[in-house]
Amino acid sequence: MKLILAPMEGLADFWVRQALTDVGDYDWCVSEFVRVNGLLLPPKVFYRWCPELKNGARTRAGVPVHLQLLGSDPACMAENAARAVELGAPAIDLNFGCPAKTVNRHRGGAVLLDEPDLVHAVTLAVRQAVPEDITVSVKMRLGNEDDALSLENALGVEAAGAAWLTVHGRTKRQGYKPPAYWDRIGKIREAVTIPVIANGEIWTRDDALRCQRESGCQDLMLGRGAVANPWLLRALRTGQASDWESVMSVIQRFAVDILGSGTDAQVAGRIKQWLSYLRRQWPQAGAMLEQVKRVNEPGAMLPYLQAVQSIPAASASSAGTA
Template identity: 85%
Template sequence: MKLILAPMEGLADFWVRQALTDVGDFDWCVSEFVRVSGQLLPPRVFYRWCPELKNGARTRAGIPVHLQLLGSDPSCMADNAMRAVTLGAPAIDLNFGCPAKTVNRHRGGAVLLDEPELVHAVTAAVRRAVPAQVTVSVKMRLGNQDDALALDNAMAVQEAGAAWLTVHGRTKRQGYRPPAWWDRIGAIRETVSIPVIANGEIWTVEDARRCQRESGCADLMLGRGAVANPWLVRALRTGQACEWQDIVPVLEQFVGDVIGSGTDAQVAGRVKQWLSYLRRRWPQAGALLEQVKRVNQPEAMLPYLRQAVELQGRAEPTTEKA
């Protein structure tokens, strides 16, 4: 069973990847997408979205980071993939799943799933451009407005030479509304011969096991579920759960790491964003968020974090949502 940390624009940035891989035994993680739009990007753009390139393309805990590209021009995507490799990217992942309207309006992400021939062309161009030892993979949704072309896109990816395919079990139109259609990922897995990784709406160990059963995929990509429960990977591998007091030191470390990475308000906003996810499982996180919601200096949050266990006690986690 391979467990991968998903690329999540605006959520799983360098700092969150670092924090989550410190405590979770991921096989690898995927960077936020580097957007390719008609030009060869300078190195600083790759370093911005994937600072781990300066550290052997690994997180602080040594977990490999694959670099994701998003774009629709085969030649330009190939050139930028090659540049990423020269900067140290060990693997290239191609984004055909982003549902963001801004990205889609500029012919990127999930809208390309209406054109399986273009999905093939982009994937094939990148595969030809990079050395054989560099893995090229693809992440896609079931489709754009519907999933009528899901199998065509999967076959296009396979025929273009991708090593594996990650499928988010919803269309672009469905966004992030539950449920994720894991059985439809299974139909793709049965059609192609390359490995398929299932993704979407995996919040709990029970979700993960059900996803594996319905999709037939042993390997899973975890996104928001791993942010809401940083111990989810550990629980899947060992059955070991965590208590609220285990989470607090992770938050303290995160605040210390991220100070100075943006304005005080931006950094404080990142901490609040994570607390908002954590409260899905732990009511203590919700109470802590109420305490700091008007605090816009990250250093001023630290006393609240240090007192969090004593203030909130060791109440049992809330029932997780499926």
């Protein structure tokens, strides 16, 4: 079973990838997408979205980081993929799944799934532009407005030479609204010969097991569920449940790591963002968020984060299963 940390735009940046891979034995993680729009990007853009390129394309814990590209022009995508490899990217992942309206309006992400020939052409161009030992993979949704073209897209990606395909079990129209349709991922898995990785709505160990059963995929990509419970991967690998103290140890280190990485408001906002995600499984996080919501100086937040025992040890109903 391979477990991969998902590319979550605006959430799983360098700092979050570092924090989660510090405590989770991920097989690899994927960067936020680098937007390709008609130009050969300068190295600084790749370094901005994937700082790990300066460290052998690995996180602090040594987990490989694959670089994700998003765009619709085959030649330009190929040119930028080649540059990413020159900068040290060990693998290129192509984004045909982003549901963001801004991205979709500029012919990027999930809207391209309405054009299987273009999905094939982009994948083929990138595959031909990088050395054979550099893996090219694809991440897609079931479709744009519906999943009528899901098999055509998957088969086109396979024919273009993608090494594997990650499928988020919803269409763009369905966004992130539950449920994820894991059984429909299974239909794609049955139609292709390359490995298929299932993604979407995996919050607990029980979710992961049901996803594997319904999709037939052994390999899983974890997204928001890994943010809501930083120890989710350990639960999947060992069955070991996490507790509030171990969760807070991750957030405490994260808060120290990101000091000075942006303005005070930006850094404080990132800490609050993570606490907000934790509320899904940890009621204690809600109480802590209430304590710090008006604190906008990161250094002043640290005493609250370190005073774990001051937060009521309410029982999180899903903590024991995640």
